[in-house]
Amino acid sequence: MSINLDQAQQTFIVEAREQLQAMEESLLQLESDPGDDDAIGAIFRAAHTIKGSAGLFGLEPIVSFTHIVEDVLDRLRNGSVEVDAGLIAVLLKSSDHMLELINVVANQGAKLAPPALAREMELCQILQEYQTPSPVQAPKAAEASDPQAPAETRLWHIVLRFGPEVFRNGMDPLSFLRYLQTLGEIIHITTLTDAMPSAETWDAESCYLGFDIEFSSAAGHGAINEVFDFVREDCQIQIVAIDDPVPPMNTGLVATFQEQDDPNTAMVTTGQLMPDQRSAARMPAQVTPDKQPATSDGKAKDGAYVRVNADKLDELINLVGELVIASAGASLLARHCNDDSLQESTSTVSGLVEEILDGALRLRMIPIGETFNRFRRVVRDVSQELGKDIDLIISGAETELDKTVVEKIGDPLMHLLRNAMDHGIETAEARLAAGKPAKGHLHLNAYHDSGSIVLEIADDGAGLNRDRILEKAQERGLVAPGASPSDQEIYNLIFEPGFSTAQAVTNLSGRGVGMDVVKRNITLLRGTVDLDSQPGQGTVVRIRLPLTLAIINGFLVGIGQSTYVIPLDMVQECIELSEDDGVCSREQGYLDLRGEVLPLVYLRDHFNHEGPASRRQNVVVVRYAELKAGLVVDDLLGEFQTVIKPLGKLFGALRGISGSTILGSGAVALILDVPALLTQIAQTDNRYTTPPLQQATVR
Amino acid sequence: MPLLYETQDDTAQVQIDGELTIYTAADLAAQWLPRLGATPRMALDLSQITEMDGAGLQLLLMVQREAPKAGTRLEITGQSKAVTETLALCNLVV
Numbered sequence: 001m002s003i004n005l006d007q008a009q010q011t012f013i014v015e016a017r018e019q020l021q022a023m024e025e026s027l028l029q030l031e032s033d034p035g036d037d038d039a040i041g042a043i044f045r046a047a048h049t050i051k052g053s054a055g056l057f058g059l060e061p062i063v064s065f066t067h068i069v070e071d072v073l074d075r076l077r078n079g080s081v082e083v084d085a086g087l088i089a090v091l092l093k094s095s096d097h098m099l100e101l102i103n104v105v106a107n108q109g110a111k112l113a114p115p116a117l118a119r120e121m122e123l124c125q126i127l128q129e130y131q132t133p134s135p136v137q138a139p140k141a142a143e144a145s146d147p148q149a150p151a152e153t154r155l156w157h158i159v160l161r162f163g164p165e166v167f168r169n170g171m172d173p174l175s176f177l178r179y180l181q182t183l184g185e186i187i188h189i190t191t192l193t194d195a196m197p198s199a200e201t202w203d204a205e206s207c208y209l210g211f212d213i214e215f216s217s218a219a220g221h222g223a224i225n226e227v228f229d230f231v232r233e234d235c236q237i238q239i240v241a242i243d244d245p246v247p248p249m250n251t252g253l254v255a256t257f258q259e260q261d262d263p264n265t266a267m268v269t270t271g272q273l274m275p276d277q278r279s280a281a282r283m284p285a286q287v288t289p290d291k292q293p294a295t296s297d298g299k300a301k302d303g304a305y306v307r308v309n310a311d312k313l314d315e316l317i318n319l320v321g322e323l324v325i326a327s328a329g330a331s332l333l334a335r336h337c338n339d340d341s342l343q344e345s346t347s348t349v350s351g352l353v354e355e356i357l358d359g360a361l362r363l364r365m366i367p368i369g370e371t372f373n374r375f376r377r378v379v380r381d382v383s384q385e386l387g388k389d390i391d392l393i394i395s396g397a398e399t400e401l402d403k404t405v406v407e408k409i410g411d412p413l414m415h416l417l418r419n420a421m422d423h424g425i426e427t428a429e430a431r432l433a434a435g436k437p438a439k440g441h442l443h444l445n446a447y448h449d450s451g452s453i454v455l456e457i458a459d460d461g462a463g464l465n466r467d468r469i470l471e472k473a474q475e476r477g478l479v480a481p482g483a484s485p486s487d488q489e490i491y492n493l494i495f496e497p498g499f500s501t502a503q504a505v506t507n508l509s510g511r512g513v514g515m516d517v518v519k520r521n522i523t524l525l526r527g528t529v530d531l532d533s534q535p536g537q538g539t540v541v542r543i544r545l546p547l548t549l550a551i552i553n554g555f556l557v558g559i560g561q562s563t564y565v566i567p568l569d570m571v572q573e574c575i576e577l578s579e580d581d582g583v584c585s586r587e588q589g590y591l592d593l594r595g596e597v598l599p600l601v602y603l604r605d606h607f608n609h610e611g612p613a614s615r616r617q618n619v620v621v622v623r624y625a626e627l628k629a630g631l632v633v634d635d636l637l638g639e640f641q642t643v644i645k646p647l648g649k650l651f652g653a654l655r656g657i658s659g660s661t662i663l664g665s666g667a668v669a670l671i672l673d674v675p676a677l678l679t680q681i682a683q684t685d686n687r688y689t690t691p692p693l694q695q696a697t698v699r
Numbered sequence: 700m701p702l703l704y705e706t707q708d709d710t711a712q713v714q715i716d717g718e719l720t721i722y723t724a725a726d727l728a729a730q731w732l733p734r735l736g737a738t739p740r741m742a743l744d745l746s747q748i749t750e751m752d753g754a755g756l757q758l759l760l761m762v763q764r765e766a767p768k769a770g771t772r773l774e775i776t777g778q779s780k781a782v783t784e785t786l787a788l789c790n791l792v793v
Contacts, residue, residue, distance in 0.1 A: 166753075167721045173753040177788055191789040193760045202761060204728035205721060209757055211789070 008170040008230075009106060011307075012053045016102045019046040021374070023095050027088055028376045034083040043091070044073040050098065052226050054106070055179045061112065062101045063182070065120060069094045072130045081130050090126045092377070097123055153184070156224060157242045158213040161195070163234035164206040171231050173209050180227050184217025214242075310403065313363055320353075320360045321643035325662055327353045328640065332665055357641065364404075368446045368455070369397025371410050375417055379442060382421050389428060389439045390421055396446035401453045405525055405545055409455070412518040416457045416541050417442065419515075424461035424539050434536060436460065450569055450623060452527075455543040464533040466490055491531045495519040526658070528675060554642035554661070554671065557620060558635035560609050563669040565642050565661060566631065570622045570674045574636055577617040591619065591630055599681055600630045606656065606677075627678040644671060655680065702730045706738055711771075714744040719755030719782075728758055735762065736769030746777030751785045760791075 023046035026039040033039070047070045054062035069091070075081040097120060104110050112120065158180075162173045180186065192210035196202060217224065221239055228237050327350050334346040372394045383390035425431075425440035432438055443458040466487060473479040473493045495515050522529045527545035546552075554565035575593075577585070585591045591598045598621065604613055619630040644659040651657070658673035701723055703714040711734060715727065735741070743762075748755075766773045778786075786792065 162753075172721070174756065174785060174788060175752075189788075189790045191756075191760075191791050193757075193764065196757070196761060196764065199732060199761075199765050202728075204724040204754065204758055207753065207757065209753055 009057050012057060013102055013106050016050050016053065016106070017099065019050050020095050020099050020102070021370075022046050024092065024377055025373050027092055027095065028380060030083060031085070031088045031380075040073070040077050040083075044070070044077050047073055047098075048226070050102075052229060055182055055227075056175055056230060057106065058175070058178070059101075059105050061105050062098065065094075065101060065124070066098060068124055068127050068131070069098070072127050075130065086126075087130060090123060090130075093119075094123055094127065153216055153218045155187070155242050156213075156215045156217060156221075157238075157240050158211075158215050158224070159236070159238040160213065160228070161192075161210040161236040162207045162231065163236075164203075164208070165234045166207040166231055167205050169231075169234060171234070173207065173211070173231075176227060176231065177211065177213075180213070180215065180224070183219045183223060183227065184215055186213055187216050188214040308363075317360050317364065320357050323353055324357055324641045324643060328663070329665065354641065361402075362400075364402050365400040366403050366406055367398050367400050368406060368453075369394070369399075371406055371413065372397050372444050372446070374410070375414065375444065378414060378417060379421065382418060383440075386421065387427070388421065388425055390425055391439055391441050393441060393443045394445075395443070399446035399448060399453060401545065405453075405527075408521065408525055409543070409545065412521045412543070413444075413455065413457065415514055415518050417444075420457060420459040420461065420539065420541075424459040424463075426462050430462075434462075449544075452544050452546050452569070455545070456540055457543075458538060458540040460538040463535040463537055463539055464491055464494070464531075466533075466535065469493055488530070488532070491533050494531070495529065552642050552644060552671075554640045555620070556637035556640045556663075556669065557603075557618075557631070557633040558637050559604050559607070559633055560611050562607075562609065563637065563663065563667060564603065564633070565640065565669050565671040566620060566622060567671070567674060568639060570624050572621040572623050572628070575619045575621065575630075577619050577632060579615070593621065593630070596628075598628065598630045600632055601677060601681060602632045603672075604632070604634070622674050622678070624675045624678050627682055629678055629681055631672075631677075642669075642671065702727050704730070704734065709738055710740040710742050711738040712742050712744070714747060716747045718750045719745075719748045719758065720750055720752040721754035724754040724758045728761070731758075731762060732765060735766050735771050738771060741766060741771050741773050743773060743775045744777045745775060745782045746779050748779045748782050751781045756785055756789065756791075 023043050026042040026046070030036055030039040030043065047066055051063055051066040051070055054066065072081065072087075072091075076083065076087070081087070097116070100116055101112065104112055104116070160173070160176075166173060177186070177189070190212040192212065193208065195208040195210055197208070202208075215224070221241070224239050225237070228235060327346070331343070331346040331350050334342045337343075376392055376394075379390055379392040420442055421440075425442070426434070428438040431440065441460045443456070445454075445456040445458070447454055470479065470485075470490050470493075473490070473496075474481055478493060478496055479485060479490075495518070519529050522543055522545070525545055527543060529541065529543045531539065531541050533539040552565075553568035555568045555571045557564050557566060577591075581591065585600055586602075589600060591600055598619075600619065603609075614634040617632055617634060618636050619632055620636070621628065621630050640663070642661045645661055647654065647657065647659055656673050656677050657670050658676070659671045661669050661671060663669050701715055701717040703712075703716060705712050713731070713734075717723065719727070763773060
């Protein structure tokens with residue numbers, strides 16, 4: 001059976017992981033706000049769904065463990081068990097254990113290793129303590145919250161008519177029967193084949209099966225109903241209790257809607273059927289109206305998302321990239337033709353292509369919040385481990401960025417957080433002694449800034465020891481003995497590989513461990529990282545990442561016959577460089593921009609273009625992070641959507657160029673790596689120029 | 700193919716080897732159903748079935764329904780644990 005449901009099982013694994021993630025978040029939420037009924041509900045639903053689906057796949061170890069967890073959660077929901085720190089801790093551990101079960105049992109098809117089994121036993125014991133405390137009170141509470149939940153076994157009549165698509169959707173009707181057996185006893189079952197068409201139209205892969213089941217169970221209507229959650233859409237289901245006193249009414253079906261307020265259960269109207277009507281065949285028409293509101297109810301949440309393979313998305317974006325180039329080429333040709341209507345239509349096309357591009361790129365964008373929320377648990381665990389009281393504050397969780405970036409930024413962020421907790425934030429005593437509140441704070445923040453996203457990790461700890469870093473850097477020859485680098489530069493030294501294995505420098509050790517790896521990972525994402533620290537006040541690490549890796553809005557500039565692309569997000573303004581200004585600024589190397597000092601880069605010289613500069617030159621003012629400069633170019637050619645083609649390995653060492661692109665005309669244009677260019681100038685400035693300029697560039 | 704078919708006198712010997720599931724149901728049906736009616740009797744050996752699901756069950760039920768119509772008498776000569784369990788689950792006797 002597991003082979004049969006292989007694909008569905010993969011989906012189960014993915015979804016179970018998500019459920020556990022949600023469960024963990026809700027648990028943490030519950031920890032900070034013990035009265036949060038929504039959180040309890042969410043935790044219960046997560047466990048319940050996992051149990052239900054695991055049962056469907058016959059994953060017994062998962063079902064049995066989750067059942068205990070669910071039982072405790074049910075008591076929590078009823079109010080017969082109170083939220084306390086111990087319960088949260090054991091539930092968190094249980095959710096970890098469930099994740100392990102899913103990884104081992106469902107994903108690898110293996111059995112748990114002995115240590116894990118021992119852990120399970122331990123967890124079960126703790127959980128059982130929560131199961132037993134008030135046996136008298138519990139059923140009462142259950143009844144109060146759920147009028148349908150019966151205290152004793154009763155008889156149910158279940159009518160199942162599977163739809164033709166059930167097999168093709170990877171479901172096996174028999175597995176539902178098997179799972180049903182775990183809830184109670186099938187007293188009698190009739191397999192119905194009357195839906196099977198004649199041999200000519202019969203199809204081996206369409207399902208025509210139906211079952212009438214008499215089922216004896218202590219489970220409530222909701223629980224029985226949930227057995228069929230996975231086939232609800234393809235299936236007609238009726239579940240009625242048949243040993244109730246006959247209601248004094250003439251109609252056979254008495255609809256009871258009590259359970260409709262619980263979103264996860266009771267999707268099919270509960271009816272009570274008179275015994276003599278039990279055998280009467282139910283017409284589909286009678287069932288459908290009952291089914292309709294149910295499906296939409298359950299799908300409201302799931303329906304908003306479609307699972308798409310990331311590869312397909314990449315393929316689409318790649319194609320859209322080519323489309324952008326092609327459409328740029330077409331509009332260029334149209335412009336040469338002097339045909340107004342042609343130009344008009346190509347411009348409409350370009351407009352649409354641009355919208356498609358935006359849409360396609362947005363598909364890949366996901367909010368960073370999910371990654372951030374994962375850290376709540378990390379902060380909780382690490383702070384307990386270290387005996388420090390640390391609060392994690394998250395802001396800007398809705399900030400979106402490319403999925404690939406989100407995936408790859410998790411580890412570096414985790415590293416930085418651990419460092420901040422381990423070495424940044426002091427112990428409670430040290431904090432009190434320093435006149436700070438005992439509780440340490442970590443702040444994770446994300447925001448968009450000039451075409452990139454900035455992730456900030458701020459702690460209110462002791463800050464970095466500037467002198468120790470400098471001393472150590474000089475020791476290691478990273479800084480020349482006589483040099484006096486700025487604080488900023490000193491702090492950023494901890495990202496140097498030489499610092500990664502800081503030995504025996506107590507108040508520094510660890511802070512540098514693996515920081516070069518963090519930096520390397522971020523650099524691979526075309527991002528930058530820098531660090532700011534105030535002694536005694538705390539440290540802020542800022543990671544700056546590009547929003548997407550594939551396409552940028554470019555600004556085309558010409559130098560002689562060559563074309564360069566500047567990422568548009570970094571362009572602040574363009575100004576004309578008059579001849580007088582030109583001579584003057586050429587000598588000084590900077591321009592007076594409304595009273596501000598703007599260092600200039602002559603791209604013509606920078607890239608060694610030959611031939612005379614054009615008479616009228618232009619300055620493109622670019623900004624990246626805190627750096628600002630003017631790039632001097634010959635011509636301004638306008639905006640252009642640019643698909644980044646990475647440079648070959650051969651050009652890997654090239655500085656100042658981040659990639660190439662193909663223009664509509666077929667010509668190649670190089671994309672300027674503005675951050676690299678600006679850093680280059682900043683370094684040169686710091687070394688050779690006069691203090692005021694240094695001030696201006698560093699700001 | 701998992702369907703072994705041979706004729707002895709007036710009896711067709713049918714043996715299914717391996718899975719009787721959604722993965723094999725369509726193939727098996729294509730081989731099996733047309734042969735109903737070719738012989739007055741069909742002896743069905745289900746002892747080599749390793750796995751059976753709803754689609755397999757349905758095929759079996761289909762054969763059971765169609766055989767008399769075509770004039771073939773079905774006879775089960777053996778059934779494996781997988782088959783017995785499935786039939787018991789659905790309260791069926793084939």
